Structures are given as structure tokens and as C-alpha cells.
Amino acid sequence: MLQTQELQVNIGPQHPSTHGVFRMLVTVDGETVVDLKPVFGYLHRNHEQIAEANTYLQNMPYTDRLDYFNSMANNHAYAMAVERLAGIEVPERAEYIRVLMVELTRILNHASAVGFMINDMGAWQTPLAFGMREREKILDLFEMASGARLMCNYFRFGGVARDLPPEFIPNLRELLVALPAYIDELERLLRDNEILLQRAVGIGILPREVALSYGVTGPVLRGSGIPYDVRKAEPYSVYDRFDFDIPIGKVGDVYDRFLVRIEEMRQSKRIIEQVLEQLPDAKGGHINPKARQNVRPPVGDAYARIESPKGELGFYLVSDGSGKPYRYKVRAPSFINLTPLADMCRGYKVADIVVILGSIDIVMGEVDR
Amino acid sequence: MMEPPFEIEIPRGRVIEVQRDDSRVRRGGGLLRGMAVIWKHWKESFRLNRSYSQIHGTFTIQYPEEKPRIPEAYRNMPILLYDDETGHELCTSCFQCERICPPQVIHMTQAKDPATGKPVPAVAEFIIEYDACMSCGFCAEVCPFDAIKMDHEFELSTDDHAQLTVHKAQLNRPISYYASIAPTMWAEVRESALKKLQGNIRRRPDVIGIAPHLTERIAARRAELAAQAAAPSPAAEPASPPAPSAPTEARKLTPEEKAAKLAAIRAAKAAQAGDGVTPSAEGGTPAEAPPADDKAARLAAIRAANAAKKAAATDAAPAATGEPTTPTPADDKAARLAAIRAANAAKRKQAADSVDTEEGS
Numbered sequence: 001m002l003q004t005q006e007l008q009v010n011i012g013p014q015h016p017s018t019h020g021v022f023r024m025l026v027t028v029d030g031e032t033v034v035d036l037k038p039v040f041g042y043l044h045r046n047h048e049q050i051a052e053a054n055t056y057l058q059n060m061p062y063t064d065r066l067d068y069f070n071s072m073a074n075n076h077a078y079a080m081a082v083e084r085l086a087g088i089e090v091p092e093r094a095e096y097i098r099v100l101m102v103e104l105t106r107i108l109n110h111a112s113a114v115g116f117m118i119n120d121m122g123a124w125q126t127p128l129a130f131g132m133r134e135r136e137k138i139l140d141l142f143e144m145a146s147g148a149r150l151m152c153n154y155f156r157f158g159g160v161a162r163d164l165p166p167e168f169i170p171n172l173r174e175l176l177v178a179l180p181a182y183i184d185e186l187e188r189l190l191r192d193n194e195i196l197l198q199r200a201v202g203i204g205i206l207p208r209e210v211a212l213s214y215g216v217t218g219p220v221l222r223g224s225g226i227p228y229d230v231r232k233a234e235p236y237s238v239y240d241r242f243d244f245d246i247p248i249g250k251v252g253d254v255y256d257r258f259l260v261r262i263e264e265m266r267q268s269k270r271i272i273e274q275v276l277e278q279l280p281d282a283k284g285g286h287i288n289p290k291a292r293q294n295v296r297p298p299v300g301d302a303y304a305r306i307e308s309p310k311g312e313l314g315f316y317l318v319s320d321g322s323g324k325p326y327r328y329k330v331r332a333p334s335f336i337n338l339t340p341l342a343d344m345c346r347g348y349k350v351a352d353i354v355v356i357l358g359s360i361d362i363v364m365g366e367v368d369r
Numbered sequence: 370m371m372e373p374p375f376e377i378e379i380p381r382g383r384v385i386e387v388q389r390d391d392s393r394v395r396r397g398g399g400l401l402r403g404m405a406v407i408w409k410h411w412k413e414s415f416r417l418n419r420s421y422s423q424i425h426g427t428f429t430i431q432y433p434e435e436k437p438r439i440p441e442a443y444r445n446m447p448i449l450l451y452d453d454e455t456g457h458e459l460c461t462s463c464f465q466c467e468r469i470c471p472p473q474v475i476h477m478t479q480a481k482d483p484a485t486g487k488p489v490p491a492v493a494e495f496i497i498e499y500d501a502c503m504s505c506g507f508c509a510e511v512c513p514f515d516a517i518k519m520d521h522e523f524e525l526s527t528d529d530h531a532q533l534t535v536h537k538a539q540l541n542r543p544i545s546y547y548a549s550i551a552p553t554m555w556a557e558v559r560e561s562a563l564k565k566l567q568g569n570i571r572r573r574p575d576v577i578g579i580a581p582h583l584t585e586r587i588a589a590r591r592a593e594l595a596a597q598a599a600a601p602s603p604a605a606e607p608a609s610p611p612a613p614s615a616p617t618e619a620r621k622l623t624p625e626e627k628a629a630k631l632a633a634i635r636a637a638k639a640a641q642a643g644d645g646v647t648p649s650a651e652g653g654t655p656a657e658a659p660p661a662d663d664k665a666a667r668l669a670a671i672r673a674a675n676a677a678k679k680a681a682a683t684d685a686a687p688a689a690t691g692e693p694t695t696p697t698p699a700d701d702k703a704a705r706l707a708a709i710r711a712a713n714a715a716k717r718k719q720a721a722d723s724v725d726t727e728e729g730s
Contacts, residue, residue, distance in 0.1 A: 054471060055469075057469070058469065060505075061471055061503055061507070062471065126407065133424075136428075143439075143440050143443060144440040144442060147442040147519065148443070148504065151503070151504065151505070153505045165440070165441070165442060171421050174421035175421045177421075177422035178423060178424050181424050182424045185406055185424060188402055188403070188406055189402075189403045189406045192399025192403075193400055193402075193403045194400050195400070196399075197399070227379070227384040232379050232380070232382065235380075240380070240381070242381065243381045243382055244381070244382050245382045245383045245385045246379065246383075246384045247385050248384055248385070248386055248387070249386070250386060250389060251389075259387035259389065260387055263387055
């Protein structure tokens with residue numbers, strides 16, 4: 001009988017597949033994962049403490065840097081929290097612009113998330129380039145509106161920083177012509193690929209009950225078959241005015257998450273089309289002119305949550321009546337979705353860890369804060 | 370096959386289950402379909418296509434040779450604006466940007482009148498640490514004078530770290546530069562920015578608030594003009610009453626004109642006071658006259674303007690009830706400032722008196 005022994009292996013913190021600085025302490029029995037301990041905190045930069053030393057408005061650019069793929073979504077959640085705290089009204093047009101930006105962000109995020117996941121499977125660069133291509137065009141649109149591609153800092157309390165420039169809508173309409181073909185192509189490129197099926201089907205299964213008990217949200221939860229989406233469960237902004245479907249998976253494996261993301265891109269495109277229909281009739285300007293940016297909210301607390309592309313993103317703010325938040329807490333979807341990693345990886349091979357991690361779609365900037 | 374988890378009616382939509390097609394047998398067909406996509410893209414990649422509505426073709430920008438198209442709203446690093454004509458900087462060192470800057474990289478000191486030591490609405494030194502700037506654009510957003518704007522320049526790399534602490538001399542850009550990179554955004558604020566600037570120029574003595582690289586040029590020009598104005602001082606006497614009309618014109622004054630006017634006033638005063646009292650006024654260069662003189666002249670001008678205005682108001686008051694005289698804001702402001710200053714002086718005097726009496730008792 002061969003003498004075997006369990007071995008502890010560190011994957012990360014400096015590892016190309018870990019999407020940042022993230023360490024996994026893996027106990028392996030041969031190639032099989034016996035246990036996994038995620039270790040994070042390497043990218044900790046005191047986000048919440050800095051926020052408590054800043055004024056409310058000064059925090060807006062810092063939220064960009066949480067999940068740097070989705071700065072618009074982070075802005076939205078934070079702006080909503082402060083607006084709830086200070087009782088600021090948002091004009092209709094501003095709400096539509098916000099929804100438009102966040103849905104564009106969702107397409108951008110899912111396209112690159114799929115690309116990175118395939119990249120982690122070993123299809124180096126080519127599918128990633130496909131995932132990134134439309135992202136570039138969306139970033140161009142962001143640049144037109146907000147002035148920056150990634151760190152948009154576009155939202156303000158009571159609206160957005162400036163109205164859409166005249167060239168934005170025509171360019172967006174052109175992009176919408178390309179999007180269905182693009183999403184179909186991305187799906188055709190990968191969906192039936194035998195290598196992807198081998199690496200994705202039945203891998204990293206997250207059962208429904210486990211997902212619920214960990215508080216997982218977003219495409220990971222929907223991939224496990226639970227139709228929970230904050231946009232439907234608690235419609236914020238103007239999401240109750242749009243028709244869109246919630247895609248869910250059957251099994252809860254890597255393949256389901258991949259398919260859910262592809263489908264969500266289609267639904268986001270549907271929402272954007274409806275926004276463009278309704279935007280011209282929307283009342284008000286891009287910002288509430290009465291909203292002060294140097295807010296001093298009354299004593300109290302507020303929690304606002306949105307369906308960020310990665311899951312439920314929430315900001316909890318406590319005000320002591322001064323111009324700075326007394327407590328500032330981020331409910332980061334990446335962080336919470338990462339916690340069941342051990343349960344998802346147990347029993348699979350070492351090579352699957354990388355794929356499973358890629359399918360959760362984490363950004364370390366948001367995990368560690 | 371699992372059953373669909375729940376049947377839920379959700380408002381304005383459905384819960385749809387993704388199609389997995391697990392059961393279909395594949396023998397490399399999926400792989401070939403993917404290859405077909407890549408083949409098509411490879412074939413099309415020789416064609417340049419930058420349309421947003423196309424998914425094929427390459428839209429790569431050959432960067433160093435070809436610059437990217439930058440939208441107007443693009444923001445990279447903050448810059449300071451100054452007026453092309455007069456060289457006056459728009460910044461008044463109100464400290465708004467320093468206060469809002471999230472990473473606290475803006476530092477400035479307010480300019481002081483060398484004669485009185487009182488702060489004037491101009492900036493002496495302005496430093497931005499470019500290396501720590503997060504390009505959020507808040508400084509440009511809060512600036513009430515539109516003095517700080519976001520530049521489009523992005524090739525900032527340098528091998529010297531110290532160069533990224535940028536001083537006012539390197540931050541200064543003419544308004545025409547900003548108007549060229551962001552025409553519509555400048556057009557929106559142009560009116561109010563220039564109006565505010567003219568208001569501030571009037572409160573800036575000498576060359577304070579002029580972009581450093583233009584200071585010498587403008588000072589030289591001023592001295593030249595002043596010399597011209599001072600030389601025929603007795604002949605300039607008939608032209609001496611410009612004092613009352615000065616404030617109304619002041620809004621459009623360039624520094625050269627201003628200097629000339631000041632010199633004229635000074636010359637007129639000197640002529641009035643008699644040749645024996647200020648012999649230096651004719652012989653010496655008036656531009657180097659002590660700043661106190663300068664100040665006195667200005668005060669005199671303001672006082673004269675006030676007197677003229679008061680007279681005009683009393684004249685107009687009985688007659689023009691239907692159409693109230695609307696003094697230009699600049700006039701109004703100058704008058705109010707003078708009034709405030711007089712009130713302050715009176716108060717100070719009173720306070721001093723009361724202290725004296727207290728000490729005396």
C-alpha cells in the first residue's frame with residue numbers, strides 16, 4: 001500500500017489567477033482538494049476608516065475604488081444611502097441616467113467576468129479580448145459623460161454630476177445595434193466549447209441551501225437557482241418601470257453562473273432600450289438644484305442597497321449630525337460571495353479552484369476595502 | 370433533470386431558467402463553432418472599423434503616432450487659468466478646492482498687499498501634488514471663479530519624482546487653451562468667470578495676481594505707460610477729472626490702462642499739491658512710487674466716485690421715481706466697500722477711544 005499524506009499548498013497572494021492579492025491555503029490529497037482556507041486582507045487600505053474622516057461628498061471618489069470595474073454601481077449605492085440619510089429628492093431624469101449607467105456597467109462587468117473566467121481556464125487572452133472589446137466601447141461612453149473611464153465619480157447627491165453630452169445618445173444607440181450580435185457571438189464562441197464544458201459542467205457546485213446560508217447574492221446565487229434580485233425584490237430608483245427577466249441556473253455550477261451572466265447582459269440591454277424610450281419624457285434635470293453637496297444629514301442611520309453586477313451592494317451610514325459620517329459600512333458582494341469558496345472547492349481538483357474562483361467574479365478592491 | 374425551483378410571479382418580468390443542453394452529444398462541434406467566430410474576426414481584423422455599431426474589424430488606435438480622441442468632459446489633472454489679455458489669474462485663493470480635495474493634495478497661500486499686509490483676492494503660491502491627485506475633479510467643480518479646470522494632458526510620466534509636485538508657474542494655462550480643449554464647457558461659464566475676474570482685478574494692487582511669467586512684462590509695460598503719462602504732467606491737467614468716471618470704466622480695464630490712469634491721477638495730484646511738495650514725482654519713475662501713494666490715489670479715486678455717485682443719486686432721486694437708477698454692480702460694490710471700510714475705521718477709532726477713556730479712568 002502506498003503511503004500518502006496530505007499536503008498544504010499556498011496559492012497566492014501573488015498569483016495571476018487570484019484576481020489581485022488573495023491567498024488560498026489549500027490542503028490537497030494528491031490532486032484533490034480536501035480543504036481550503038481563503039486568506040484575504042492583503043489589499044486592505046482602510047477604506048471605511050478613511051470614509052469616516054472625509055466629508056460625505058469626498059467619499060464619492062473613494063467608492064469608485066472599491067470595485068473598480070463597476071464604479072458607477074458603487075456611486076449609485078453610496079449616493080442612495082446619503083440621499084436616504086439626508087432626505088434628498090432625485091429628479092426623474094437623473095434616475096434614468098443612473099439606471100442607464102448602472103446597466104451599462106452590468107454589461108461591461110459580465111463581459112469581462114466571463115472573459116476572465118475563461119482566461120483562468122487556460123484559454124489565454126483570446127476569449128478575454130472578446131470579453132474586453134465591448135467593454136472598451138462602453139468605457140468610451142462613460143468617458144464622454146463623466147470624464148473618466150474607470151474612476152467615473154459621476155453621481156452626486158440628488159442626481160449626477162453633469163447631463164449627458166449631446167454625442168452620448170447617438171453613440172449609445174449605435175452600440176445597442178452591436179450588442180445583441182456581440183452577446184450572441186460571445187455565447188457562440190464559448191457555450192458549446194467542449195473544453196469549457198469539461199472544465200465547467202458539474203464543477204464548483206454551490207447548493208441552494210448553502211448559498212442561502214452564506215448570504216451569497218448576485219449571479220452566483222441566481223446560478224444556484226434562487227431568483228433573488230434586488231431590482232425586483234425591492235425596486236429602487238425607477239426599476240419598477242422596466243420589463244426584464246431574472247435568469248436562474250439549475251445546478252449551481254460554474255457553467256450555470258456563466259450562462260446566467262450571458263443572459264443578464266441581454267436583460268440589461270433590454271433595460272437600456274426602455275430607458276432610451278422613457279428618458280425624453282422624464283421630468284427634471286440631471287440633478288436636483290436644491291440638493292446641497294456638502295450635506296450635513298440629521299442624526300440617524302440609513303442603509304441603501306442596489307443590485308450591483310456582483311450582487312447586493314449596500315452602504316450603511318450613521319450620521320451624528322456633522323458633515324462626516326460617524327460610521328460607514330460597505331456590504332461588499334465580492335467579499336460575501338467569496339466566503340463559501342471552501343464549500344465550493346472541496347472534493348474538486350486543484351486546477352478547478354482557479355476556475356471556481358473566476359466564476360465567483362471577485363474584485364479584491366472590494367473584498368478587502 | 371431537476372425541476373424548476375419555484376414558480377414565482379414577479380412584476381414586469383419572468384424568472385427564466387438558462388438552457389443548459391447538457392444532454393446533447395458533441396464531438397468537437399462546439400469547438401468548431403468557436404473557431405469559426407475567431408476565424409471571422411481574424412479575417413475582418415485587417416479592416417479598420419471604429420463604428421460602435423459594428424462588432425468586426427479592428428478599432429485599435431496606434432497610440433504614440435495617433436492620439437486618442439478625447440471627449441470634452443475628460444478630466445486628468447487640475448490646471449489654473451489666467452486671462453490671456455491681462456495676465457491676471459482667475460484664482461482668488463478662496464480655499465474651496467483645498468478644503469474639498471479628498472486626498473488633500475492642494476496647498477495654497479493667499480497673496481498679501483505688500484504695503485498694508487492685508488490679504489488680497491489673489492494667490493501667491495499654489496501647489497498640487499500630481500502624484501497623489503486622484504483626478505476626481507471636485508476642485509474644478511467647486512471653484513466659484515472657474516479658476517481651476519481639468520486638463521486633457523495625460524502624458525505626465527517623468528523620471529523625477531519631485532517634478533510631480535507642481536507649482537503655480539507650471540499650473541498656469543491661458544484661458545484660450547482651456548477654451549480650445551473644452552469649448553462648450555468653457556462657453557457655459559465664460560460670462561460669469563470673466564465678470565468675477567474683473568471684479569477681483571480691481572481689488573488687486575500692483576502686479577499681484579498676474580501669472581508669474583507675465584509679471585515682468587506687464588510691470589515693464591506699466592512703467593513705460595506711467596512714464597509717458599507722468600512726463601507732461603502740467604499738460605495733463607485738463608484730463609484730470611477722469612477720477613469720477615474711472616469706476617464705470619474699470620470693469621474693462623487692462624492693467625496697462627489701469628496703470629496709465631493711476632499715473633494720471635497721481636500726476637494730477639502732484640500738480641495740485643504744488644511742485645515743491647513732491648519733487649520726486651516728476652523726476653523719479655512713478656512706477657516705483659511708494660505703494661502708499663498708490664493706495665492713497667486709489668482711495669481718492671474711490672472717494673471721488675462715491676461723491677459723484679451720491680450726487681447723482683440725490684439728483685436722480687426726486688426725478689426718477691418710475692425708473693430707479695440701477696448702479697452697475699461694480700460701482701455699487703466699490704461704494705459699499707468704501708462704506709464698510711469707513712464704518713470699520715470709525716469703529717476702530719471708537720474702540721481705541723473707549724480703551725483710552727477706560728485707561729484714563
